[in-house]
Amino acid sequence: MIDWLAFLAVAVATLVGAVVVVGLYSLGVRLYAVSIDGNVPATRAAKFSAYACFAACALTVLYGIYLIIPAFHH
Amino acid sequence: MDFTFMVVLVIALALFFDFTNGFHDTANAMATPIATGAIKPKTAVGIAAVLNLVGAFLSTEVAKTISGGIIKEGHGGISITPELIFAGLLGAVLWNLITWLRGLPSSSSHALFGGLIGAVIVGTWGFSAVNFSVVLSKVILPAILAPAIAGGVAYLCTRLAYAMTRRTHPDSGDKLVQKRGGFRYGQVFSSSLVALAHGTNDAQKTMGVITLVLISAGAQHAGTGPQLWVIGACALAIAGGTYAGGWRIIRTLGSGLTDVKPAQGFAAETSTAAAILASSHLGFALSTTHVASGSVVGSGLGRTGSTVRWGAIGKISLGWLFTLPASAVVGGLAALLSSKEHGLGTVGLIIGAVLGLAAIIFIFVVSQRDVVDHSNAISEVDIVGGAVRIPSRKERERLAAKARAMEKAATKAAAKEGQR
Structure with missing residues (x-):
């Protein structure tokens, strides 16, 4: 009667989704902070990685939205 | 003729309910980025309205839960009439407006379910028309579990965000400049996702x-x-409510927000959005207010040195518990008035509609006359934020100094003990 599996699915989806998005964004913020320290030779690499993290974060969100739109899964 | 008029009336009331739902909830999504100055208020409300509009078109799983399951409709089941739905909606709208006026935390969704259930129980004179197992599994349990899930995830995410961006000097271990400014812009996106x-x-x-x-x-x-x-009309109504109500609330919001830091807010909003989107996909009709509140509490706990004010949480939960039965009573009374067997029939329906309209106008007039201050303009989620007490840096330092002093005294005492 009560679909406990569905609740578990919501919990897991929430956990995975939020942790991935927050994790990627935090990594981006960290790398960006490193990139504007200035005196480190790895500045450019850090900046590039930071932007890559932000992009990956955005893609994760878009993929998540894509998953829940029924129109795409007929 | 009479029949179609009834249907039009119900649809109009339903769209009005949607509108109140929109202005009840704008601040939940957009209050934080406005407070941190990441977006201008007018832009924020506009973005929220547009995204509500888009979101309404994305998935209709929740709509199917309500139209096909909670109340046994159609052939074979007990047929419910537009009059009953009208009575239920009246209960929901009135409860929604009263709580908004008094600044009580409540859920538009629970008001709606309560009103409908109350009306159907009274109108059909029995409990058999309501599918209580569906109510339990798709309304009541999600109402309890979703905020808990969102809160737990928000706690973990806040911990994660702070841990990943904590910068200390590799040799001395001193704190470097943290540079967490990026989260302020991240909040623009996480709030949009909540909308x-x-x-x-x-x-x-x-x-x-x-x-x-x-x-x-x-x-x-x-x-x-x-x-x-139907999808289009509802999307427009909620977007209109979001834009109108949001503007009104935010104009008066000022600096009444609780102390939510960008990194914390980002974690809370991402958790809220993830929990709501996942639930929507499975057709769980949950209260967005409750989920957002759960996340704010969870993320507050994830910050260093915070304590929970359980008393405040208890008060808020009590308000949540009341919503469903209270609107059920209002919906039931309206249904009783318009019932053909036990009430006044069509005359009762008209009396109910006129009384309801009078109450709505009265509430509107009172809300205009009242000085709109933080008690009714501030978002419910921000009130919930007050349930977690986060000490300021000075307080934390004082606490740490106190702990050190206690430790010193303890070692001294132990040493003395050893000498003896």
Whole structure:
């Protein structure tokens, strides 16, 4: 009667989704902070990685939205 | 003629409910980025309105939960009439407006379910028309579990965000400049995501009700989803409410926000959005207010040195518990008045409608006359934020110094003990 599996699915989806998005964004913020320290030779690499993290974060969100739109899964 | 007029009346009331839902909830999504100055208020409200509109079109799973399951509709089941749905909606709208006026935390969704259930129980004179197992599994349990899930995830995410961006000097271990400014911009996106999620869940509830009316009036087959014009109308109503109400609330909001830091807010909003989107996909009609509140509490706990004010949480939970039965009583009374067997029939319906309209106008007038201060303008989620006490840096330092002193005294005492 009560679909406990569905609740578990919501919990897991929430956990995975939020942790991935927050994790990627935090990594981006960290790398960006490193990139504007200035005196480190790895500045450019850090900046590039930071932007890559932000992009990956955005893609994760878009993929998540894509998953829940029924129109795409007929 | 009379019949179609009834259907139009119910649809109008349903769309009005959608509108109140929109202005009740704008601040939940957009209050934080406005407070941190990441977006201008007018832009924020506009973005929230547009995303609510888009979200309403994305998924209609929640609408199907309401139109086909909670109340046994159509052939074979007990047929419910547009009059009953009208009574239920009246209960929901009134409860929604009263709580908004008094600044009480409440959920538009629970008001809607309460009103409908109350009306159907009274109108059909029995409990058999309500599918209580569906109510339990798709309304009551999600209402308890979703905020808990969102809160737990928000706690973990806040911990994660702070841990990943904590910068200390590799040799001395001193704190470096943290440079967490990026989260302020991140909040623009996480808040937008909450607004979108709001559209996928809250706009659906009205769609479900209108579809239920159309089914009960015989204009649509039982078991089918909402029609396109219904989706469009509901999306526009909730977007309009978001824009109108948001503007009004935010104009008076000022600096009354609780102390939510960008990194914390980002974690909380991402968790809220993820929980609502996942639930919407499975057709759980949950309260976005409750989920957002759960996340704010969770993320507050994730910050260093915070304590929970359980008393405040208890008070808020009590308000949550009241919503469903209270609107059920109002919906039931309206249904009793318009019932053909036990009440006054059509005359009762008209009396109910006039009384309801008078109450709505009265509430509107009072809200205009009242000075709109933080008690009714501030978002419910921000009130919940007050339930977690986060000491300021000075307080934390004082606490740490106190702990050190206590430790010193303890070692001294131990040493003395050893000497003896």
